Amino acid sequence: MLEQETNPTISKSTGLPRKRFYRARAHSNPLSDSHFPVPISPSHVDYSLHYPHFFPPADQVNCSKKIQFADIGCGFGGLLISLSTLFPEVLMIGMELRDKVTEYVKERILALRVSNPGQYQNISVVRTNSMKYIPNYFENGQLTKMFFLFPDPHFKEKNHRRRVISPHLLDEYAYVLGVGGIIYTITDVEELGEWMRSCLENHPMFEALTKEELEADPVVKLLSSATEEGQKVARNGGQTFQAVFRRIVPTS
Numbered sequence: 001m002l003e004q005e006t007n008p009t010i011s012k013s014t015g016l017p018r019k020r021f022y023r024a025r026a027h028s029n030p031l032s033d034s035h036f037p038v039p040i041s042p043s044h045v046d047y048s049l050h051y052p053h054f055f056p057p058a059d060q061v062n063c064s065k066k067i068q069f070a071d072i073g074c075g076f077g078g079l080l081i082s083l084s085t086l087f088p089e090v091l092m093i094g095m096e097l098r099d100k101v102t103e104y105v106k107e108r109i110l111a112l113r114v115s116n117p118g119q120y121q122n123i124s125v126v127r128t129n130s131m132k133y134i135p136n137y138f139e140n141g142q143l144t145k146m147f148f149l150f151p152d153p154h155f156k157e158k159n160h161r162r163r164v165i166s167p168h169l170l171d172e173y174a175y176v177l178g179v180g181g182i183i184y185t186i187t188d189v190e191e192l193g194e195w196m197r198s199c200l201e202n203h204p205m206f207e208a209l210t211k212e213e214l215e216a217d218p219v220v221k222l223l224s225s226a227t228e229e230g231q232k233v234a235r236n237g238g239q240t241f242q243a244v245f246r247r248i249v250p251t252s
Contacts, residue, residue: 193241
């Protein structure tokens with residue numbers, strides 16, 4: 001309590017970190033060389049640091065749980081927190097390039113664990129560049145869901161290679177997604193929405209979910225409401241563009 005009273009970054013009323021102390025640029029250049037530790041391979045990811053409730057250090061080797069959901073460019077962690085209670089036994093991680101934002105999400109999760117004993121133990125965040133290091137974190141077929149919510153549109157054509165959904169990056173996502181795994185995308189930029197849908201439609205290892213499947217999936221409803229960006233678009237009466245596709249085995 002004393003620390004909470006003297007630490008201006010923590011809200012006295014909620015015990016959660018105050019976002020204004022962790023503000024950063026809306027997006028970062030994914031092609032720049034940032035300096036942070038990267039595991040050599042998925043087997044070198046220390047799960048006990050991220051999920052101590054599920055991975056006591058002494059028992060880590062005996063636990064077969066693996067991360068199943070990845071929120072790419074997780075921002076301030078709104079989607080992770082919403083998904084955590086919806087899928088309490090599923091391990092999920094947010095991947096964020098901005099250091100201040102990553103630190104905010106870490107503090108937010110820790111505070112939620114303290115104020116809600118037994119909850120939010122299945123979510124974590126890591127500072128990394130997902131456009132470069134996805135295979136360092138996930139094995140072939142490990143993931144069941146990947147999220148790309150309100151990514152940087154990189155409007156200039158010369159910068160389209162920086163977009164987080166592209167034909168060559170979909171090859172990597174198809175590698176770490178199991179058959180039947182789902183990619184969720186949403187944006188408020190129509191041209192980017194068309195780009196992401198086109199990339200997915202033209203990739204042989206993805207097919208669109210049907211209208212009935214979208215309506216039955218509880219996750220779809222969170223795409224536009226769980227994140228700060230989505231809430232801002234809703235407040236301003238903006239339009240969003242979704243593309244939700246399933247990983248399939250390509251037909252020969």
